[in-house]
Amino acid sequence: MGGWILAVFKYAPEALEQSAQTIFGEHIMISLMPALCCILAFVGMMFYPLTDKRVKEISEQLNLKRNKVNCLSALNKLIFFH
Amino acid sequence: MGVGAIGIICVTLFLLCFSWTKERVTQIESEKNASIKQDLKNLFHNAPxxxxxxxxLAALLFNAVRDSVAIYFFRDYVKVNYRMLGTGWDMTTIYFLVGQAAxxxxxxxxxxxxxxxxxxKxxxxxxxxxxxxxxxxxFIPNNITWILIFQFMISIFAGYVLPLLRSMFADIVDQQELLTGRHATGLIFSSSSMSQKLSWA
Structure with missing residues (x-):
């Protein structure tokens, strides 16, 4: 990925001095491009529906369900083995 | 040789990991509608x-782009010739060390x-x-003190989100189980691992 973006800014592997354009590219790759990623992640997260409240509800409901299943299988064992 | 040794150790550890752990999560539904196809279908319909x-992907791209360009950035833009006495570390090494610590x-x-x-939140x-x-x-001046201070602060926040992402994938596993009755931990965590590989590529 990094290599591709460098290539877009005409990075010259053989050259001793990179062009101003390439150096500008390197500069924004370490600053503004990651910043853009942060903004994307921020915006994406805005639409994420699993808030902590929701997560808590989900795990409570799951525990209820699991307990029910465990009780049933315990009951089954009792009936079958006694 | 080195890679081979690491590979062998890895395989041994994987096997030990398998034999030393026990499945404790009980599957709620029976295995009647258990198929990878159905699990994948459920996953692709899961908006979260x-x-x-x-x-x-965005968060990991952040790290991938930033880290991969750092060496070039230091050579072509910062242009500081410095080697730490004794250790022989140059500025790029110190930059990465500060980042890892943060x-x-x-x-x-x-x-x-x-x-x-x-x-x-x-x-x-x-x-x-x-x-x-x-x-x-x-916008900061081309000065190593500024660069290291910013690197330190940025890396704290970048590090903070890494365990959160993992733990949010675990939340998705639970949500998916409640919706479909299938506990697809493996599938969902491999999808998270794949998004990592994609962004590093």
């Missing part, structure tokens, strides 16, 4: 999962802070601050 995959601080702070203020704040700091990185 899509959002999380996209978000973690990453660690962020990772260690994550469980306590996210438990108190919420994962989603603190994730968004961390991204906002990291975005602002990175924008600032463009």
């Amino acid at each position: 999962w899509w959002i999380l995959v996209a978000t973690s 990453n660690l601080i962020g990772v260690m702070a994550a469980p306590a802070i996210s438990a108190k203020y919420g994962k989603k 603190t994730y968004m704040i961390a991204m906002l601050v990291a975005g602002a700091l990175n924008t600032g990185f463009y």
Whole structure:
């Protein structure tokens, strides 16, 4: 990925001095491009529906369900083995 | 040779890991509608999962682009010739070391802070601050002290989100189980791992 973006800014592997354009590219790759990623992640997260409240509800409901299943299988064992 | 040795150790550890652990989660539904195809179908209809995959792609792209360009950035833009006495570390090494140390601080702070203020909320704040700091990185003077200070602060926030993403994938596993009755931990975590590989490629 990094290599591709460098290539877009005409990075010259053989050259001793990179062009101003390439150096500008390197500069924004370490600053503004990651910043853009942060903004994307921020915006994406805005639409994420699993808030902590929701997560808590989900795990409570799951525990209820699991307990029910465990009780049933315990009951089954009792009936079958006694 | 070295790679081979690491490979052998890895395989041994994987096998030990398998034999030393025990499945404790009980499957709620029976195996009647258990198929990878059905699980994948469920996953592709899971909106939070899509959002999380996209978000973690962005978060990892952040690290991939930033880290891969650092060496070139130091050679062509910063142009500081410095070697630390004794260790022989140059500026790029020190830059990475500072980043890793700050990453660690962020990772260690994550469980306590996210438990108190919420994962989603603190994730968004961390991204906002990291975005602002990175924008600032463009405008700071070409001076190693500034660069290292910003690297330190950025890496704290970048490190903070890494365990959060993992733990949010676990939340998706639970949500998916409640919806479909299938506990697809393996599938969902491999999808998270794949999004990592994609962004590093």
